[in-house]
Amino acid sequence: MGFQPFGYRFEIKSNLPPKAAKAAIRSKKAGIFDPKDGARGWIAGPFICLWFSAFDRYGPMLFGLISADSFGTRVHGRAGSDLNGVLMFTLITAGVVVMMITDGAISATQPLAFVLVFLIGAPLIYWFAHKDRKDADPLVHFLRKALAQPDARSRSTAATRKLRKGLRLVLNGDYLEGPVTDEGTEAALMRVGNRGFLIIESAPQNYLQTALHDGGYVLEVRKGGPSQHYKAERYGRAAGSAALADDAFTFEEICETMSAYIAGADMPRFVKWRPLETQA
Numbered sequence: 001m002g003f004q005p006f007g008y009r010f011e012i013k014s015n016l017p018p019k020a021a022k023a024a025i026r027s028k029k030a031g032i033f034d035p036k037d038g039a040r041g042w043i044a045g046p047f048i049c050l051w052f053s054a055f056d057r058y059g060p061m062l063f064g065l066i067s068a069d070s071f072g073t074r075v076h077g078r079a080g081s082d083l084n085g086v087l088m089f090t091l092i093t094a095g096v097v098v099m100m101i102t103d104g105a106i107s108a109t110q111p112l113a114f115v116l117v118f119l120i121g122a123p124l125i126y127w128f129a130h131k132d133r134k135d136a137d138p139l140v141h142f143l144r145k146a147l148a149q150p151d152a153r154s155r156s157t158a159a160t161r162k163l164r165k166g167l168r169l170v171l172n173g174d175y176l177e178g179p180v181t182d183e184g185t186e187a188a189l190m191r192v193g194n195r196g197f198l199i200i201e202s203a204p205q206n207y208l209q210t211a212l213h214d215g216g217y218v219l220e221v222r223k224g225g226p227s228q229h230y231k232a233e234r235y236g237r238a239a240g241s242a243a244l245a246d247d248a249f250t251f252e253e254i255c256e257t258m259s260a261y262i263a264g265a266d267m268p269r270f271v272k273w274r275p276l277e278t279q280a
Helices: 018-028 085-103 110-131 133-146 153-160 180-190 252-261
Strands: 010-016 040-044 049-050 061-068 072-079 168-171 174-176 197-203 207-215 216-225 229-234 269-274
Touching: 010 133, 018 040, 018 061, 018 072, 018 133, 018 229, 061 085, 061 133, 072 085, 072 133, 072 207, 085 110, 110 133, 133 180, 133 207, 168 180, 168 216, 180 197, 180 252, 216 252
Parallel strands: none
Antiparallel strands: 010 072, 040 049, 049 061, 061 072, 168 174, 168 197, 197 207, 207 216, 216 229, 229 269
């Protein structure tokens, strides 16, 4: 994995031609000034830049290139928790040092300032950028979903699947309009950022909820009173995500679990429930 303060590399391939791929992304992304969290941004020629919030200039960001290949379209680049802030810090710091050395303006007291910046400040900034790089995962999930083309079988299955009635989606405290479906739930989950949450509710004391935390998703279910509140733990290992904690799940696993809850089906085999301790 290595140290990745400038985000992690991603690559997405689609059988859409580049022009159609760009149109699909534009049609599904949020408006730049949309007050609710979610992927937004711009496409200029082969370049794409997405970010998550209308208010946080230094939040999760994705930057990449869109190009044609033999398959259709390839999108690749980097995604991280604060690409904008880390890059600006690096460029400004390097520029200040070069200017001071070139002008001979370094005094006897300034080496201490350099030590504080380079040996304390910079490592902290880069470490937190590396640690929180997975905060940009919702942007990558959005891009992958926008460029995917479900086959006829999956569309037919979704149309005939029986779903529980009386469910409501709550995204970051706001109730969403319309019926609760797999597609709508997945779209809402892509708008859950750090400190956000998504709830599927059948009653005030009956719900399934998830939140993004440390690069994975935590999951809880409530089936009545406080004594029936459970937290999900993993049974087995996460495919392709061995570094996840026992109580953290991937985006795909959360989608599968929520799909089962919506349909009133058995939970996936990788989920086991542990009662949450309640305070007297």
